[in-house]
Amino acid sequence: MTEPAPEYRETIRQLTEPVAEAEGLELIDVECNRMKSRWLVRIYLDKDGGVTLDDCTGISQQLGDILNVHDVPPGPYTLEVSSPGLDRPLSRDKDFVKYTGCKVDIRLHEKLDGMRHFRGKLTGFIEEQGQKILAVEVSGKTYRVPKAMVAKARLEYEFKDR
Numbered sequence: 001m002t003e004p005a006p007e008y009r010e011t012i013r014q015l016t017e018p019v020a021e022a023e024g025l026e027l028i029d030v031e032c033n034r035m036k037s038r039w040l041v042r043i044y045l046d047k048d049g050g051v052t053l054d055d056c057t058g059i060s061q062q063l064g065d066i067l068n069v070h071d072v073p074p075g076p077y078t079l080e081v082s083s084p085g086l087d088r089p090l091s092r093d094k095d096f097v098k099y100t101g102c103k104v105d106i107r108l109h110e111k112l113d114g115m116r117h118f119r120g121k122l123t124g125f126i127e128e129q130g131q132k133i134l135a136v137e138v139s140g141k142t143y144r145v146p147k148a149m150v151a152k153a154r155l156e157y158e159f160k161d162r
Contacts, residue, residue, distance in 0.1 A: 008032045008073045012041060015070060019062050020045055025055060029089040032073060039077035041067070044084040051083040086157035096125035096134060096147070103156040106136060108149045118143060119156070 013030045020027045024047055031042040045051050045059060060081040067079070090096055090104065099122055106118040120138035125147075127133070132147035 006032075008039075011070070011072050012043075012067070015066050015072065016043055016059075016063055019059060019066065023055065023058060025051065025059065028084045028095075029091050034073075037076070039073040039075065041073065041077050041079045043079070043081045044089060045081065046084060046088075056081040056083075086155070088155045090153040090155060093125070093132065093147075096122065096153075099155055100125055103158055104136065105154045105156050106134070106145060106150055107152045108145070109151045110149065112145060112149060113143060115143075118145060 009030050009032045012032055013027065016030060017027050025045045026047060028044040028046050029042075030044075031040070033040045043059065043063065045055065047055070060079055063081070064079055067073075067077070087105075088095075090099060102122055103120065104118075104122045108116045108118075110116065118136045118138055120136050122134060123137045123142060124135035125132070126135070134145040134147060134150070134153075136143050136145055
């Protein structure tokens with residue numbers, strides 16, 4: 001079982017972003033979880049035309065050295081670098097704007113309207129009175145979900161019939 005470690009996530013993001021940008025890659029997300037005896041750090045990258053194995057290998061080598069120098073996370077860790085895949089995580093404002101109109105799977109920190117899990121179509125992303133709001137349509141009903149309540153959000157890929 002893994003435990004999320006948000007205290008290192010932002011530091012790793014700050015260390016990763018310039019490395020990724022220098023290689024023409026966009027940092028999509030960072031996960032940092034404590035496992036039994038080591039950390040698991042996952043880096044998700046993207047670029048036009050898709051991420052290659054060489055891209056992932058190069059970033060992994062560079063970032064491994066940087067994380068070691070900064071001792072983040074402290075102690076032994078496993079570093080995984082990959083593309084976000086079809087079920088890519090959504091975390092940045094621009095992700096929610098870009099994928100408006102797509103199917104999403106959203107999990108909340110606490111219940112909203114009696115639900116912690118919303119699976120439906122992202123129909124909007126707005127800022128209202130200083131609060132960022134996702135509009136998610138589930139079974140014909142639209143829910144207004146404050147972004148601050150989102151624990152995890154992922155794109156749900158829809159396979160098209162031929």
